[in-house]
Amino acid sequence: MVRGMIIALCLVALNGTAQQETYIRPGLMRSTMTFSPSYMLNNTTTNYYVTGLLEGYLNKHLSIRSEAHYLVGAKSPELSPFFKNSIRASLGIQLHAPIGNFDSYLGFAPSFSVSQLNADIDVNGDHPFHFEPSFAIKAGVTYYVWKFFNFFAEATYYNTTVLNLDRINGRADELMISVGLGFNINTMKKR
Amino acid sequence: MIVLFPFFGNSQPLNIKKTQSGIFSTGIRTTISTFNGGELSNIGTGLGGQFMIQLSDRINTSWYADYIRGSSNELSTRTDYHIGWSVMYYLTKKRTPKIKPFVMAAHCFDYTKLTENANLSNSITRGSSAIQMGGGFHYNLTERMDLTFVSQYMIHLGEDIHAEVRNGNLEYEKHKGAGLEGHLLFHIGINYKIADLW
DSSP states (O other), X not given: OHHHHHHHHHHHHHHHHTTSOOOOSTTEEEEEEEEEEEEXXXXXXXXXXXXXEEEEEEETTEEEEEEEEEEEEEEOSSSSOSEEEEEEEEEEEEEEEEETTEEEEXXXXXXXXXXXXXXXXOTTSOOOOEEEEEEEEEEEEEEEOSSSEEEEEEEEEEXXXXXSOSSSOOXXXXXXXXXXXXXXXXXXXXX | OTTHHHHHHTTSOOOOOSSSTTEEEEEEEEEEEESBTTBTTOOEXXXXXXXXXXXXXXXXXXXXXXXXXXXXXXXXXXXXXXXXXXXXXXXXXXXXXXXXXXXXXXEEEEEEEEEESXXXXXXXXXXXXXXXXXXXXXXXXXXXEEEEEEEEEEEEESOEEEEEEETTEEEEEEEOSOOSOEEEEEEEEEEEEEEEOO
């Protein structure tokens, strides 16, 4: 499904590139909120996050981006999903290769997660919080369809290990997929 | 605010007053810590930040703090807090070549805590200082922003703490003296030059 959407984005982009004003330039700011399914790579859980992001283009090929993910649900064929609660946040950069209003990018972001695990219960019956450093690597595409809207699709790998766990595998790497509608605005005039 | 500051600041050229001395920058970094306690398998991941003040065309200083988490062994978790400073010697005087290599030496204060996974009240701590030597390079993305890659070895000057499993029980040990066991650290940082202060 995701591959189909990416191909569709590319076709729309190729069709529109020759006709439109180019929106990708220094000062472009984009933001969105979307739902992101996320596949855990070390167990069978699929997590569902609400994702919010804010990104600003320093030039056509470089942007700085902050992002946060809040776990709203999960499913697993096992007894219970890995996370009971989870929040992820990151701040990093993205390198872009724009063609007209079609943009493809790679990104790197130092990040952290705060989580509680279903299987991790202390002597008081509570689920302890775990604050863990992590990092994210991202690849994606965006097509800016108008001066205020864009369509995007991206995949993010989060490297995370939850520690201080007794007889629980704490590897919690995730592959997160985000697809949807984004909002953008040019905050600087074309030079 | 963190996103917006470089976003709008980037539209202004970085005004250099005389030399590169006085360039002030700040950033964040991810740390990978290997050879924790001499074991390659106990790899830690860290999150930290730094600011830099350049003292001459070839000398820069970095003031940093890191929070690193990793396994100590299969029954124990290690947490390291580092705060310190580095001196970097650039191999070129050019201000923003695409790649700007440097060698570096550093000193830091660190606080280490080992905690038993099955019993969080069973732990051992140590405060010490450490020295580091290494090298790296800035990959300049723009006049103001760079990716920085660093590799350095950290030697602790203080008591050594580690966890041992004996007869299935976890025991913590503390030994006086310095050794070559420490961390081999790799950093990937993102830095933004704010201004030339003098």
